Amino acid sequence: EAQVTQNPRYLITVTGKKLTVTCSQNMNHEYMSWYRQDPGLGLRQIYYSMNVEVTDKGDVPEGYKVSRKEKRNFPLILESPSPNQTSLYFCASRGHHSYEQYFGPGTRLTVT
Amino acid sequence: TQLLEQSPQFLSIQEGENLTVYCNSSSVFSSLQWYRQEPGEGPVLLVTVVTGGEVKKLKRLTFQFGDARKDSSLHITAAQPGDTGLYLCAGARQAGTALIFGKGTTLSVSS
Numbered sequence: 178e179a180q181v182t183q184n185p186r187y188l189i190t191v192t193g194k195k196l197t198v199t200c201s202q203n204m205n206h207e208y209m210s211w212y213r214q215d216p217g218l219g220l221r222q223i224y225y226s227m228n229v230e231v232t233d234k235g236d237v238p239e240g241y242k243v244s245r246k247e248k249r250n251f252p253l254i255l256e257s258p259s260p261n262q263t264s265l266y267f268c269a270s271r272g273h274h275s276y277e278q279y280f281g282p283g284t285r286l287t288v289t
Numbered sequence: 290t291q292l293l294e295q296s297p298q299f300l301s302i303q304e305g306e307n308l309t310v311y312c313n314s315s316s317v318f319s320s321l322q323w324y325r326q327e328p329g330e331g332p333v334l335l336v337t338v339v340t341g342g343e344v345k346k347l348k349r350l351t352f353q354f355g356d357a358r359k360d361s362s363l364h365i366t367a368a369q370p371g372d373t374g375l376y377l378c379a380g381a382r383q384a385g386t387a388l389i390f391g392k393g394t395t396l397s398v399s400s
Contacts, residue, residue: 219392220377267331276320276381278388280331
């Protein structure tokens with residue numbers, strides 16, 4: 178089954194404690210991205226990757242890091258989380274010449 | 290600057306009613322997509338429209354792309370409680386580039 182998986186689905190952490198949210202897709206997609214979704218603000222892109230070892234900032238990259246060492250994986254790293262990073266996070270993937278984007282199930286992060 | 294404006298933001302209707310959700314922009318897009326998102330889940334793609342004036346139907350849902358490729362609409366006929374959810378439109382300037390999302394329309398259909 179074609180899918181995008183994220184882990185963990187729920188995470189409560191404290192300010193400053195480094196965390197990683199994993200994302201994996203099994204569709205051999207070149208393009209992967211991370212979004213955060215907040216009430217009243219909609220979906221905002223954090224980072225994206227056009228292919229292995231190629232990443233770039235989206236609209237709201239501050240406080241986040243990503244890496245793309247393998248085509249299927251695109252982890253999101255919060256080196257020093259802060260309460261304003263409390264949000265619902267989605268990973269998504271798409272073929273290089275495709276419009277259709279597939280989303281993961283989401284990770285609800287709470288930073289206290 | 291919000292490049293894609295969706296309206297209405299919220300919509301609460303009775304089962305059996307018809308409704309239309311709009312997605313407008315001053316920019317031209319090579320494609321527009323509609324997604325539906327249920328609470329606790331990721332957005333799921335409903336349709337992609339790429340040709341100006343294009344109309345696509347998905348059961349009781351009708352999607353239209355404006356002639357100038359700057360706007361789109363989603364019409365639901367005889368809404369059902371199962372249609373409840375957040376409807377998002379998203380535009381791409383060209384295939385493979387970043388999608389720009391509207392803020393969404395929250396639809397509630399009561400029986």
